[in-house]
Amino acid sequence: MIRMDVGDAENVALALGGDQDAFRVLVERHSRTLFRLAHRMTGNEQDAEEVVQEAMLRAYRRLDKFEARSNFGTWLYRIAVNCSLDLMRKRRPEKTQRQLAKGDESEMQDPLDTAISNEPGPDRLALSGELGEQVRVAMLALSPVERTAFVMRHFEGNSIEEIGETLGLGAGATKNSVFRAVQKLRQHLGPLVGQS
């Protein structure tokens, strides 16, 4: 029996007791939100799906560590941020960084970029092709911590304290990561302003 009408905390308690249907409700309730976050951070759909899957599995393994008085969505969100960070670190070989920094033509052949540039789909037509590609490249040029801090700040509207807590950084370092991210984006995209 699916318990869509039951709150997260109750479903967590049921899942801890071995009720997998209860965990299924949690997965179905939160997957889409996590996907959006992961897509912003990783820049492609396949990686975003991988992040959601890994975050849900990590959450399941650590369910006993979840404190009932906390918000399950927030707890899950933090796990997903850390999964995205891990994946970005894994996917960001030095080669890609060098290519992105150089703006080398061959960078488009990198698996990371190929995954992003493939299958344009209707959702990617909002920004005109070339410009959209520039924005994606600029986002990929950010370090994983910078990208995470920026996404959490700009798209998710998290405070510096919340971001710092998730990343394990103090306020100064967190703020600096957001600032560096925005500076890099301005360097890459500033010259294109007016062309959009």
Next chain:
Amino acid sequence: MKYTGGHLNEEQLLDYRYGDLAEAKATVEEHLHQCANCRASYESLESVLAMVEALPVADPGPHFEARMWNKIAPKLQRPRFDWSALTAWMSPKRLIAFGTVAALIVVAFFAGRISLKQNNVTPAAPQVADNANANAPGQVRERILLVAVGDHLDRAQSVLLEISNAEPGSKQNSEVDISAQQERAQEMLVSNRFYRQTAEHSGDNAVASVLDELEPVLLEIAHSPSKVSSSELEELQRGIESRGLMLKIRVLDSTVRNKEKPTTQHSATRGS
């Protein structure tokens, strides 16, 4: 960052954009209204952020939730060994760390053999047992790890001490350059994680716990600006002080060094 009037730097513009200058909002708006340069800079910032914002988020499709559950459910029922996690864990930096430890073990092994030959030791039965104990791979590895952890703690102490004792300069130039400490903290992060995980696996909770507390501090130093303001420096210093980290590291360092001693003394006795 506070705003007390005048031209806005990039950091202040960003603070204003994200609502962190709420108390000075009216002053900032008035300045932006009057100053064409600051207004142009702010508009350029807004345009860049708008371009990033326009990047669409993919739609995972109508059956995404069901698809996700179908992927997750089998893994909940039957936990299997996750090779992808192992592959991910074995990053080049970790492999280098492993390689270093392995090389040290090999060097220690051959050094022991050469030393025995040079001393023309013909061990009697009890001594053979003694040697076997002293050179058991587990003990050699433990000894090398103790030495490595001891050195790591020394380096950590030195970085934390330098940060704790740093003082901002004159009022005009109150920034402190911590780039050297930052570089060392960055280097130490990988080895810190490696030693912590090793300690966790071997059940050495005291070492694991202190290294676990050290990690966020190293992370914070590594990600701070290379020149920090006096308030940022104070924040770093408070982070170190509030955890009582210096004392914990000193105590652990001394414990680790003491653990090293008996084996060293033991070897010396055997050699004479």
